[in-house]
Amino acid sequence: MTRVAIYDTTLRDGSQGEGVNFSLQDKLLLTRKLDELGVDYIEGGYPLSNPKDFEYFQAVRDLPLRHAKVVAFGMTRRKNAPAETDTCLKALLDAHTPVVTIVGKTWDFHVTNVLGTTLDENVRMIADSVAFCRSQGREVFYDAEHFFDGYQANPEYALRTLRAAADAGASVVIPCDTNGGTMPERVAEVIAAARAAVPCAVGIHCHNDCDLAVANTLAAVRAGATQVQGTMNGIGERCGNVDLVSVIANLAVKYGRDVLVPGSLARLTEASRYVYEIANMNFRSGQPFVGASAFAHKGGMHTHAVAKDPTTYEHITPELVGNERRILVSELSGQSTILSKTTKYQLGSDKALMGKILTAVQDLEHAGYEFEAAEASFDLLVKKAAGLYRPWFERLAYRVNIEARADGVPVTEATVKLRIGGETQFEVSEGDGPVNALDAALRKALVPAYPNLAGVQLVDYKVRVVNPKEGTAARVRVVIESRDGTDVWGTVGVSENVVEASWLALVDSIEYKLFKDAEQGK
Numbered sequence: 251m252t253r254v255a256i257y258d259t260t261l262r263d264g265s266q267g268e269g270v271n272f273s274l275q276d277k278l279l280l281t282r283k284l285d286e287l288g289v290d291y292i293e294g295g296y297p298l299s300n301p302k303d304f305e306y307f308q309a310v311r312d313l314p315l316r317h318a319k320v321v322a323f324g325m326t327r328r329k330n331a332p333a334e335t336d337t338c339l340k341a342l343l344d345a346h347t348p349v350v351t352i353v354g355k356t357w358d359f360h361v362t363n364v365l366g367t368t369l370d371e372n373v374r375m376i377a378d379s380v381a382f383c384r385s386q387g388r389e390v391f392y393d394a395e396h397f398f399d400g401y402q403a404n405p406e407y408a409l410r411t412l413r414a415a416a417d418a419g420a421s422v423v424i425p426c427d428t429n430g431g432t433m434p435e436r437v438a439e440v441i442a443a444a445r446a447a448v449p450c451a452v453g454i455h456c457h458n459d460c461d462l463a464v465a466n467t468l469a470a471v472r473a474g475a476t477q478v479q480g481t482m483n484g485i486g487e488r489c490g491n492v493d494l495v496s497v498i499a500n501l502a503v504k505y506g507r508d509v510l511v512p513g514s515l516a517r518l519t520e521a522s523r524y525v526y527e528i529a530n531m532n533f534r535s536g537q538p539f540v541g542a543s544a545f546a547h548k549g550g551m552h553t554h555a556v557a558k559d560p561t562t563y564e565h566i567t568p569e570l571v572g573n574e575r576r577i578l579v580s581e582l583s584g585q586s587t588i589l590s591k592t593t594k595y596q597l598g599s600d601k602a603l604m605g606k607i608l609t610a611v612q613d614l615e616h617a618g619y620e621f622e623a624a625e626a627s628f629d630l631l632v633k634k635a636a637g638l639y640r641p642w643f644e645r646l647a648y649r650v651n652i653e654a655r656a657d658g659v660p661v662t663e664a665t666v667k668l669r670i671g672g673e674t675q676f677e678v679s680e681g682d683g684p685v686n687a688l689d690a691a692l693r694k695a696l697v698p699a700y701p702n703l704a705g706v707q708l709v710d711y712k713v714r715v716v717n718p719k720e721g722t723a724a725r726v727r728v729v730i731e732s733r734d735g736t737d738v739w740g741t742v743g744v745s746e747n748v749v750e751a752s753w754l755a756l757v758d759s760i761e762y763k764l765f766k767d768a769e770q771g772k
């Protein structure tokens with residue numbers, strides 16, 4: 251099957267998304283990651299646009315890329331002026347990339363109403379720009395902006411612009427659904443018409459304004475497009491570009507097409523999450539293929555079947571795209587969920603115990619607990635129900651004091667009193683807030699006996715009101731995420747008092763860490 255070239259424009263079109271702003275360093279890190287993933291082309295930016303993009307093309311030359319080619323992007327020459335002196339084309343060539351992508355107008359309405367020029371001059375702008383970059387030794391891709399709307403309005407003219415680019419030496423012409431409003435069957439028809447009109451390869455560039463960008467891109471490939479442009483996780487202007495993650499996975503797994511470099515598909519999840527991190531965006535847990543929930547099973551009937559054979563509720567095996575299966579514990583669980591979450595304790599034959607754990611989960615969830623993001627608290631619950639729990643320390647008391655001083659800066663102080671191995675420990679600590687102060691005092695008291703606790707970091711803290719109708723007397727749920735050198739774990743506490751809820755979640759985190767290290771012989 252023909253290879254489909256993957257052209258990533260996260261660094262250019264992705265950065266046109268609201269709230270996305272990559273630093274130069276971010277762009278270089280992403281370039282390295284995209285190359286590791288095995289994409290064929292990385293569109294690094296618009297060198298004329300700003301000094302950062304210009305510098306990127308200087309700096310990227312020092313990156314040792316294994317596979318990907320870096321591409322500079324820019325528009326056709328300005329109207330009524332020669333290509334040789336055009337500042338945009340000069341910046342494109344000064345980027346010294348092996349490939350340049352030139353975007354041009356194909357919709358007659360844009361030519362007359364936006365560029366303010368004639369249809370003939372626009373065709374010359376395209377041809378001159380492509381020919382000039384070719385004469386300077388660059389491979390040229392031609393992005394046909396608004397091609398689908400242009401083809402709808404004036405098909406002869408739209409095809410004429412494509413032919414101008416191909417005749418001038420473009421190796422790929424790429425019809426763009428710039429406004430993202432085209433339906434999949436129409437995309438297929440128009441791509442077929444474009445292929446019939448030019449001798450060179452045809453690509454596709456879709457936006458997601460109708461939530462159809464993936465379907466449109468796949469329709470284009472089925473109609474013969476051999477280059478796919480898009481962004482990681484679909485970030486981009488308005489509703490975004492096509493999500494390359496889904497496109498790559500569907501092409502490889504569903505259509506058996508040759509994409510990326512061999513063996514790369516299993517890096518998809520890691521690459522997607524890396525892009526979210528660098529873009530400072532939250533992961534989309536329901537994102538197909540790579541989201542944390544993409545292979546998470548919650549309903550009791552589902553988990554029961556998945557335990558017998560995962561294909562009962564999974565369309566592919568998660569490892570294929572580097573993701574993992576998760577079994578979620580909740581009030582919707584049945585005994586088989588509990589069974590699959592407790593395999594390490596080998597409690598399977600004890601039906602009464604499974605029932606007891608399930609009832610405890612349902613009662614606690616009714617009271618406001620949630621164990622989906624707090625598997626460490628669930629683990630402690632199982633230990634307690636199965637008689638495997640032993641206290642590492644005894645909680646005698648805690649107190650938190652917040653003093654608002656005259657300078658307006660509140661000072662928080664926490665005191666904890668614990669019994670550890672028969673000794674009473676009493677420690678005081680200041681912190682940025684009650685949770686920070688309590689955490690610091692807890693560790694001060696415990697680290698002398700359990701030095702591994704020094705390596706625990708609190709990485710996330712979330713509070714959610716459980717029963718908002720009660721106003722300020724409402725119960726709150728605190729979920730804390732903790733991390734050490736090897737693992738990340740979540741714990742939960744619920745109370746009418748936010749400090750107490752935090753304390754419960756904190757203590758669970760510490761206890762889980764102590765059990766975990768003991769089980770791992772640390």
Ligand SMILES: CC(=O)SCCNC(=O)CCNC(=O)[C@H](O)C(C)(C)COP(=O)(O)OP(=O)(O)OC[C@H]1O[C@@H](n2cnc3c(N)ncnc32)[C@H](O)[C@@H]1OP(=O)(O)O
Pocket residue numbers: 263266296298299300325326327328329353354355364365366375395428
């Ligand atoms: C569909 C897409 O995603 S295309 C890429 C869109 N991305 C961006 O625009 C981000 C980067 N852009 C920029 O940094 C700036 O817009 C620049 C540097 C390109 C141009 O900046 P300026 O010269 O100040 O122009 P400005 O942005 O105000 O307007 C765009 C100009 O480009 C012209 N233009 C637009 N498309 C094209 C084209 N394909 N070929 C030639 N000229 C074009 C417009 O007519 C307008 O020129 P005019 O004011 O003489 O009519």
Ligand SMILES: CC(=O)C(=O)O
Pocket residue numbers: 263353393394395396426427428429455457
């Ligand atoms: C080229 C481009 O980004 C577009 O037409 O959407």
